[in-house]
Amino acid sequence: MILYNVTINIHESVHDQWMKWMQEKHINDMLATGKFSSARMVKVLVEEDMGGTTYSIQFVTDSKETLQRYYDEDAPKLRAESASLFGDKMLAFRTELELISEH
Numbered sequence: 001m002i003l004y005n006v007t008i009n010i011h012e013s014v015h016d017q018w019m020k021w022m023q024e025k026h027i028n029d030m031l032a033t034g035k036f037s038s039a040r041m042v043k044v045l046v047e048e049d050m051g052g053t054t055y056s057i058q059f060v061t062d063s064k065e066t067l068q069r070y071y072d073e074d075a076p077k078l079r080a081e082s083a084s085l086f087g088d089k090m091l092a093f094r095t096e097l098e099l100i101s102e103h
Contacts (some may be wrong), residue, residue: 003097011089
């Protein structure tokens with residue numbers, strides 16, 4: 001199992017708009033690609049020097065190959081939408097994680 005983790009710091013001035021978009025549209029759009037089986041959104045509980053609020057959104061997929069198909073087929077469009085809506089008010093970085101075990 002692969003977790004596609006997107007960590008986002010969002011500026012206070014667009015926080016509420018972003019949160020609504022993320023929970024009502026973007027996560028659903030990601031799941032609608034058919035490449036992820038589930039998603040979870042968590043708040044990072046540290047204060048950032050740069051301000052804003054940081055969240056981690058984790059999408060579960062079955063393999064690196066499926067994740068690569070997402071990068072090739074879906075990521076450009078979905079990333080462009082977030083950039084056009086939130087621009088420099090949103091800073092994102094992405095991490096690929098492999099689940100080793102659950103206890």
